Amino acid sequence: xxxxxxxxxxxxxxxxxxxxxxxxxxxxxxxxxxxxxxxxxxxxxxxxxxxxxxxxxxxxxxxxxxxxxxxxxxxxxxxxxxxxxxxxxxxxxxxxxxxxxxxxxxxxxxxxxxxxxxxxxxxxxxxxxxxxxxxxxxxxxxxxxxxxxxxxxxxxxxx
Amino acid sequence: xxxxxxxxxxxxxxxxxxxxxxxxxxxxxxxxxxxxxxxxxxxxxxxxxxxxxxxxxxxxxxxxxxxxxxxxxxxxxxxxxxxxxxxxxxxxxxxxxxxxxxxxxxxxxxxxxxxxxxxxxxxxxxxxxxxxxxxxxxxxxxxxxxxxxxxxxxxxxxx
DNA sequence: TCACGCGTTGACGTTTACGTCAGCCGCGCG
DNA sequence: CGCGCGGCTGACGTAAACGTCAACGCGTGA
Numbered sequence: 001x002x003x004x005x006x007x008x009x010x011x012x013x014x015x016x017x018x019x020x021x022x023x024x025x026x027x028x029x030x031x032x033x034x035x036x037x038x039x040x041x042x043x044x045x046x047x048x049x050x051x052x053x054x055x056x057x058x059x060x061x062x063x064x065x066x067x068x069x070x071x072x073x074x075x076x077x078x079x080x081x082x083x084x085x086x087x088x089x090x091x092x093x094x095x096x097x098x099x100x101x102x103x104x105x106x107x108x109x110x111x112x113x114x115x116x117x118x119x120x121x122x123x124x125x126x127x128x129x130x131x132x133x134x135x136x137x138x139x140x141x142x143x144x145x146x147x148x149x150x151x152x153x154x155x156x157x158x159x
Numbered sequence: 160x161x162x163x164x165x166x167x168x169x170x171x172x173x174x175x176x177x178x179x180x181x182x183x184x185x186x187x188x189x190x191x192x193x194x195x196x197x198x199x200x201x202x203x204x205x206x207x208x209x210x211x212x213x214x215x216x217x218x219x220x221x222x223x224x225x226x227x228x229x230x231x232x233x234x235x236x237x238x239x240x241x242x243x244x245x246x247x248x249x250x251x252x253x254x255x256x257x258x259x260x261x262x263x264x265x266x267x268x269x270x271x272x273x274x275x276x277x278x279x280x281x282x283x284x285x286x287x288x289x290x291x292x293x294x295x296x297x298x299x300x301x302x303x304x305x306x307x308x309x310x311x312x313x314x315x316x317x318x
Numbered sequence: 319t320c321a322c323g324c325g326t327t328g329a330c331g332t333t334t335a336c337g338t339c340a341g342c343c344g345c346g347c348g
Numbered sequence: 349c350g351c352g353c354g355g356c357t358g359a360c361g362t363a364a365a366c367g368t369c370a371a372c373g374c375g376t377g378a
Contacts, residue, residue: 070364
């Protein structure tokens with residue numbers, strides 16, 4: 001059994017992928033509607049392959065970094081067209097370079113933000129140290145994976 | 160005249176800020192509706208101070224890194240409450256730390272994406288080099304600030 | 319056999335972040 | 349005096365990314 005799990009022929013149900021990646025079936029079907037996924041069918045049921053799973057990973061990572069589904073679809077389509085069409089590849093290259101520039105900009109923005117936040121934290125810490133060290137201790141409480149959220153399939157976050 | 164421009168008493172009209180930051184009046188009014196900005200009024204007209212301008216910068220940077228307006232408002236409110244209330248400050252500190260963690264995660268995601276994109280670019284370049292060097296040259300065309308966009312106030316991007 | 323659980327397809331609702339449009343105001347000018 | 353410009357206030361529209369709900373199919377275990 002444990003052997004089968006690593007075989008590339010391994011397939012997944014919609015629910016398995018949802019549990020693994022903490023999303024909802026609705027989302028996966030939505031991505032399919034939008035042309036980002038196209039799992040095989042067994043009757044009506046969707047059967048996701050390893051490739052589908054990889055695509056899903058790309059989709060979710062893209063989302064985390066702020067890409068729209070349309071943009072992600074473009075990228076996936078460009079990836080898929082490795083088969084031929086030099087013109088297509090040239091276009092893909094341009095697109096990719098644009099994305100790189102955009103990502104670098106975004107990274108710089110985040111770094112600025114991080115610097116500001118760290119400075120603000122330092123100020124707050126210094127202030128609290130003097131005025132209310134007890135509160136400073138309470139502020140150190142890290143979220144630490146509340147067990148109640150484990151049963152839920154997806155967390156809304158900033159949807 | 161050039162002297163006046165740097166004085167902290169300098170104020171701005173809505174249009175000036177829009178031109179400077181490439182956004183629309185509608186957006187600024189929207190941010191105001193949502194409590195992110197609250198410029199002074201001269202009659203009905205909005206008068207933006209340097210502080211307002213700084214807040215706007217923070218808003219736009221927050222947006223670039225994928226924060227929702229609600230999240231940005233929280234942060235701005237926390238910044239504003241530097242006046243007192245140690246408990247408030249402790250809460251602010253927690254919030255800030257959460258944001259730092261989130262941003263670091265996002266940065267890591269971006270780095271992964273960048274690595275993947277660069278690798279994909281390298282593969283495409285190598286491929287085109289062999290198959291169609293002319294197309295490779297055309298792919299190098301960088302956008303280079305098309306002059307037609309200069310007249311428009313805001314670019315839609317992935318709104 | 320029949321209720322359960324998992325899965326499916328519509329179809330409508332919701333939130334976010336504005337765009338767009340209509341209608342009104344004050345003012346500088348030809 | 350009209351009118352064009354910049355600004356203002358609603359009010360409605362919209363695109364993205366799903367959530368939610370209803371109604372159905374299909375295998376299966378008590």
